Amino acid sequence: MNDLMTWLFLAFMSLVYVVYMILPKKARPYCLLVFSLLFYVVYSKFLTFFMLSTILSIWLGGLWLNRIDDGEAKKREGLEKEARKALKKKVKRQKRLVVALIIIFNVAILATLKYFNFFGSLFEGFLSWFNLSVHMPILKIALPLGISYYTLSAIGYIVDVSQGRHRAGNLLSVALFISYFPQLFEGPFATYSTLAPQLMAGEGFxxxxxxxxxxxxxxxxxxxxxxxxxxxxxxxxxxxxxxxxxxxxxxxxxxxxxxxxxxxxxxxxxxxxxxxxxxxxxxAKNFEQPFFSTTVSEFWRRWHMSLGAWFRQYIFYPVSMSQGMMKINKKLAKKNSFWQVFVPSALALFVVWLLNGLWHGADIKYIVYGMYYYVLMMLGMALEPLFNLIYKKSGIDKNSKWVTFLKIARTFILVNIGLLIFRAATLKEAANIFTSIFQSGELxxxxxxxxxxxxxxxxxxxxxxxxxxxxxxxxxxxxxxxxxxxxxxxxxxxxxxxxxxxxxxxxxxxxxxxxxxxxx
Amino acid sequence: MERLLKILSNIKPGIDFTKEKDLVERRILTSFDILRLVSEINNEFDIEITPLHILPENFNSAESIYALIQKLEDED
Structure with missing residues (x-):
């Protein structure tokens, strides 16, 4: 953001604030929506279409899910236990279908705009191994502002409605939840149940x-x-x-x-x-003193917290608690409680960190960035029993000040290596920069x-x-x-x-x- | 309640689960702990805790966890 943009943004914000406070309470959410959309149109122009289609899709999807729920409630009355169970199963299937449709629609927009060229070049590379030459078209279209943020928020909304965490919102609240201007640049991610009531409250001065x-x-x-x-x-x-x-x-x-x-x-x-x-x-809070973390897992609970919370809620738990995973879990529980957690966590975290890497960008280096943290977390989990044994045998207090300090220093070094991968233009450059640490330069x-x-x-x-x-x-x-x-x-x-x-x-x-x- | 407290102290020894009211907010229970806890509760009480129930308010204290167990037992 250059100086002029900063001043324009501050002027815009002041105008919104004054108009918002002058208007009566009921009109304030409309005011926020109008200014948020205006902001978006000025910034993203015709790309606003993509955000509007996301808003419409989840609003309609939410209403559809409500209708299914209401229909079930009416049909349940007077049914025997077995019939109720069968109805519940049927409704669950219907709702899954609606959620899948909405998610596919929104992920398809994101995938096309953000990842088409990346996966196209990967596909070309893959075919070239078999001496096949295919030229994928290259999409030359800018990314709509905040698409990676609002798409995940939209997915969260539709999943939450389907699971009964809250009812579907009206068009105003859903549109405002997705387009609310302060969070479009860099987040944080919000959940509808925490943000929408505040947006709709229209609190005064x-x-x-x-x-x-x-x-x-x-x-x-x-x-x-x-x-x-x-x-x-x-x-x-x-x-x-x-x-x-x-x-x-x-x-x-x-x-x-x-x-x-x-x-x-x-x-x-x-x-x-x-x-x-x-x-x-x-x-939502997004940072909580991340450099005081003693492990990389803790670092990610304190850094970009709203993204971590989204992945935990919508990827980690659903994958690690899926029916298949629970069956594996049950078998492992009889043998060893360590493996009982390790196996589902390993599988779920793999998905989480693959997607987390990809979310950061359409490039191999971001996938490696995600996998770097995955490997560190798995190593941390796998070695924890060994470290606990060492602490026990050596009599060292693992909560002592100097052990905590060493853990914080170790985590800081690991985070810096991760961010080296993130910042370097390519993986090769990251490796070269890393090796140059050990070489002498003059400057x-x-x-x-x-x-x-x-x-x-x-x-x-x-x-x-x-x-x-x-x-x-x-x-x-x-x-x-x-x-x-x-x-x-x-x-x-x-x-x-x-x-x-x-x-x-x-x-x-x-x-x-x-x-x-x-x-x- | 006794069975639940036994499971909890197996997962996190040294915590007074009868007094602690901020298990999630204070990060006493991490997502890995919750995963193990859910699996053991599901087996012990023969219920099905799903991702839908994984909310901080359900896991912040032994009482809230027990209330969730009772709710799911009643639903069955």
């Missing part, structure tokens, strides 16, 4: 929510403009010329990318959550002149600010602004804005990097 929302927006911009965009200069210098740098600088470059991604992604989520909070709408960052000493210092200060903030959040010691005096709140907001203007990476000749997660 609340000074505390306005203050806490604005604080979040400014903190998010601070992370993006002051920390992430400055780290991006180091990252792009190192990744584009890694062979020239000494091993230590390459390591710093990789770590810088990890913090760049964290500052940027969590920053933009803070902006989205902050905007929502001003409207008294709470979005350090400052001698190359890519960044000056002022920027370098700000990179370190920025990372320190992130870590201190997270430390305080982890220890639950962040100051509570609820009791602050109004003058104090205003002074705080002004100070934050000044910090961003004075210390932000922008200005003439500076080209801000595109948001890393923005292409999804």
């Amino acid at each position: 609340n000074s505390q929510n306005l203050f806490s929302g604005l604080s979040k927006v400014l903190w998010g911009f601070f992370k993006k403009v002051v920390i992430a965009d400055r780290l991006a200069i180091v990252v792009s210098a190192v990744f584009s010329n890694y062979a020239s740098y000494s091993g230590l600088v390459v390591v710093l470059g990789i770590i810088a990318f990890t913090f760049e991604l964290y500052a940027e992604f969590s920053g933009l989520i803070d902006v989205a959550s902050g905007i929502s909070e001003m409207f008294s709408i709470r979005l 350090n960052l400052i001698s190359l002149g890519v960044i000056d000493i002022y920027d370098t210092i700000w990179c370190f200060i920025g990372v320190a600010i992130l870590l201190v903030y997270d430390y305080l959040a982890e220890k639950k010691k962040l100051p509570n602004s609820q009791n602050w005096h109004t003058a104090g709140k205003v002074a705080f907001l002004i100070a934050m804005a000044v910090m961003i203007i004075v210390f932000g990476a922008y200005g003439e000749g500076y080209i801000p990097p595109d948001p890393i997660y923005g292409g999804f």
Whole structure:
């Protein structure tokens, strides 16, 4: 997002806020929908058609499922137990068919727009092994904004309606749930049952929510403009010329990318959550001090939490608790409780991480990125009994401070390797960058002149600010602004804005990097 | 309840399941633990907990888990 876009977005947001608060309560959800669609049309133009078809499909699908449920409720009255069971089975089949149709329709749109060229080239490569030459057509169409986010939310909605978690919504609430503008850039994922009631409530002005929302927006911009965009200069210098740098600088470059991604992604989520909070709408939490994780599994429970929750709810549990898996489970339970969990988890997690990798992008490196975490998690599970035995025999307290510290350091290193795969242009480049860590290069960052000493210092200060903030959040010691005096709140907001203007990476000749997660 | 508490303390020894009310939110029970728990409950109580029932409010305490078991037993 360049400077002009940022100002336009802020002007748009202010306009929405003022109009929303002026309107009567009942009209407010309509106001949000109109502005969300307007935002989408300006941003995605004719590609809005794809989002509208998703909205229509799940709205109609939801109504269809409601009708099936209502029909069953009427027919059940007066039936014997066996007949009730047969009816339940029949209804289950009908609902599965509806859900499958809606999911196929929406996944087909996503697959065509996002993955057609990737799978086409894979298919060409596969046939070339057999000396067959086929040229797949190449689709030249941009991705609709937020398609990977709203498609998964749409799938979640239809599954939830089919399973009776909530009734189908009306067209207004479903359209607003999918198109709500703050979450379209980078999420977080929402569930209909938590977001839609808030969107439809049309809550009025609340000074505390306005203050806490604005604080979040400014903190998010601070992370993006002051920390992430400055780290991006180091990252792009190192990744584009890694062979020239000494091993230590390459390591710093990789770590810088990890913090760049964290500052940027969590920053933009803070902006989205902050905007929502001003409207008294709470979005799902997406980060919880991820660098305090002691295992990679825990890291993924604290990083992009809403994506993890989606995969857990709609892929992991349905696969690992499917009837076939439960049969295997029952057999294994008689032998060993370890295998009873390991086997279904291994199979379900394979699907989760394959899809998680693919969700991040249509490229082999993203599949490898997903599989990297899959292998780490499986190793973690497989070796857990061995580690427990070592702790027991050696008398080491596995919850002691220094063991926890070592675990956090280990997890941090593993996460950095994963993000190296994520950031490098290709797998080969990732491998080359990794090996260049152990080779000597002549250049350090400052001698190359890519960044000056002022920027370098700000990179370190920025990372320190992130870590201190997270430390305080982890220890639950962040100051509570609820009791602050109004003058104090205003002074705080002004100070934050000044910090961003004075210390932000922008200005003439500076080209801000595109948001890393923005292409999804 | 006794049978459930026995299963829970087998899965996570050292936790006082009679007092703990935030098993999921405090990440005392991870998704792997829940998977094992569901499998053992299904076998022990001869019920079928499905992914539909995997909600934090159903697994946050021993009481809520037991309430789910009773509900599914009644449905049968």
